[in-house]
Amino acid sequence: MTTIDDQPVLPVDFDSAFGAALPVEVIEYTALVERLGSRYFTRPQRPSFEMMIVVRSGSGFHTVDFQRHALHPGRVLFVRPGQVQQWHVDNTLVATIVLAAPTVASTTGWMPGDAVYADLGENSLQTAFDLIAAIEREQRRFIPDEQSVRLMTSLFTALVALFQRASSEPDRGALPEAYRAFRAALERDLTRSRNVRDYVSGLGYSERTVSRACQLVTGLTAKALLDERLMLEAKRLLAHSDRTVAAISAGLGFSEPTNFTKFFERVVGEPPATFRRGLRASGYRSS
Amino acid sequence: MGQRLDNATSIYLEGIRDGNYVEAINAYVGQRYTQHSTPVRDGKDGFIEFFDDFTKRNPVRDIEIIRGFEDGHFVFVQATQSLNNGEFRYVTADIFDTDDDAKLIEHWDMIAELGSTGISGRSETDGPTEVTDLDKTEINKRLVSEFVTNVLIGGNEAHAADYLAADLAQHDARIADGRDAYLEFARSHALRYTELHNTIGSGNFVAVLAASELEGRAIASIDLYRVDNGIIVEHWAVAEEITDQATWVNEGKF
Numbered sequence: 001m002t003t004i005d006d007q008p009v010l011p012v013d014f015d016s017a018f019g020a021a022l023p024v025e026v027i028e029y030t031a032l033v034e035r036l037g038s039r040y041f042t043r044p045q046r047p048s049f050e051m052m053i054v055v056r057s058g059s060g061f062h063t064v065d066f067q068r069h070a071l072h073p074g075r076v077l078f079v080r081p082g083q084v085q086q087w088h089v090d091n092t093l094v095a096t097i098v099l100a101a102p103t104v105a106s107t108t109g110w111m112p113g114d115a116v117y118a119d120l121g122e123n124s125l126q127t128a129f130d131l132i133a134a135i136e137r138e139q140r141r142f143i144p145d146e147q148s149v150r151l152m153t154s155l156f157t158a159l160v161a162l163f164q165r166a167s168s169e170p171d172r173g174a175l176p177e178a179y180r181a182f183r184a185a186l187e188r189d190l191t192r193s194r195n196v197r198d199y200v201s202g203l204g205y206s207e208r209t210v211s212r213a214c215q216l217v218t219g220l221t222a223k224a225l226l227d228e229r230l231m232l233e234a235k236r237l238l239a240h241s242d243r244t245v246a247a248i249s250a251g252l253g254f255s256e257p258t259n260f261t262k263f264f265e266r267v268v269g270e271p272p273a274t275f276r277r278g279l280r281a282s283g284y285r286s287s
Numbered sequence: 288m289g290q291r292l293d294n295a296t297s298i299y300l301e302g303i304r305d306g307n308y309v310e311a312i313n314a315y316v317g318q319r320y321t322q323h324s325t326p327v328r329d330g331k332d333g334f335i336e337f338f339d340d341f342t343k344r345n346p347v348r349d350i351e352i353i354r355g356f357e358d359g360h361f362v363f364v365q366a367t368q369s370l371n372n373g374e375f376r377y378v379t380a381d382i383f384d385t386d387d388d389a390k391l392i393e394h395w396d397m398i399a400e401l402g403s404t405g406i407s408g409r410s411e412t413d414g415p416t417e418v419t420d421l422d423k424t425e426i427n428k429r430l431v432s433e434f435v436t437n438v439l440i441g442g443n444e445a446h447a448a449d450y451l452a453a454d455l456a457q458h459d460a461r462i463a464d465g466r467d468a469y470l471e472f473a474r475s476h477a478l479r480y481t482e483l484h485n486t487i488g489s490g491n492f493v494a495v496l497a498a499s500e501l502e503g504r505a506i507a508s509i510d511l512y513r514v515d516n517g518i519i520v521e522h523w524a525v526a527e528e529i530t531d532q533a534t535w536v537n538e539g540k541f
Binding site for chain 2 (some may be wrong): 072073074118119120121122123124125164165169213216217218219220
């Protein structure tokens, strides 16, 4: 049953002022807010494109997957498809936003648990500004041919590499292959099973190896990681969709909504309906 | 350990101890310096302004770094200060954030007067200093953050044994050794943590920046835990009462 709390999904898709063929677009933070109107930002969103916010001056907040992140000069936020974001339009900041269409985004490869922000030092920040200036220049004279698309895609890929280098954990080394394989399986098949074995079979690693790798990287066992990832999906759906708790429960593979509610409360700390109400009540405000 | 820790300890030693705070702030701080030490303004200018005065008031400064580690872009430092040949003695705990040049960009700190030996017979800084078990960093951070969330914030005393060793070595001068003494102190002083702001760790050490209430007063603290074999075996703490907002010159302790 649909309740009064349920509002239609916000259609947040890559909608460039320059037409659908533009693969990457640079726009100032305040211009984007103005283009879409402040009403647009009152609900959480789950965009299908990649988005970077590069802060030049001022301060504020941006919420990604229910974590509020401070915005500071030199800080870059990277929001990826599937993540739920909330805007704080009362921010007083000068920032540049870079949007990349899903066709571009799919080339960068994203894993949950990746850093959301990076603080760029003087040199990296200058490189970021140079890349943004180049994208802006190319977008002004854009014609939708193959080489122009490749050029802009490459500039964005460079920006992503700059972000990933700055946000990677120093001295941590590469992530264990068993962990990467398990996370990829989770992303691909998330709602199909709540049993670790189903995700591990076919990966070429034992359950024990996968679980140890998960603990090394996240501190969580494979089962706890699966539970947490499943509840993140539940939170995302509760936040941005108009589906009822029962429908979300069924969609995530739970046989009974009561099981889902109990499971959600154990992992998240409050029942799904309370979580959804809290999100609606807090809106987009910083406080 | 790494450039980030080096830059943080250099601010202390070259900057504050040796009095070269202008050179140090310019060498080791990045494009911003967001300050949570409430008497110090944001930015390089705020730091210089504060230490112009501090070094005049305290011409003799002895500073010793006791413990320090890096976790990603964050740095933890525990130090002692003896000012004017022992006129003032402090223990401090600091957390720094850094940019991708390893320069310092944000700073949280706690400072407390260094007392004499505590009830447990330990000092506020003694005990192991060596970082070990580097492969257990994330597991240990998870253990400590669950302890803070479930027991110190959630108040589930019954779960304390899952996290704390019965013979916990206690460096908080007000508390005796042992799990029970810790819980009893929390009960009798109405100590309740209210928010966990950051958890950073390296191997066997995990530091927690948190807000709490003690007998109705708002407290900010950086607690340091040592984990051995999946259980917390040692605890150090530096806590401050949060002063009235009118006294702050920045955005506050967190």
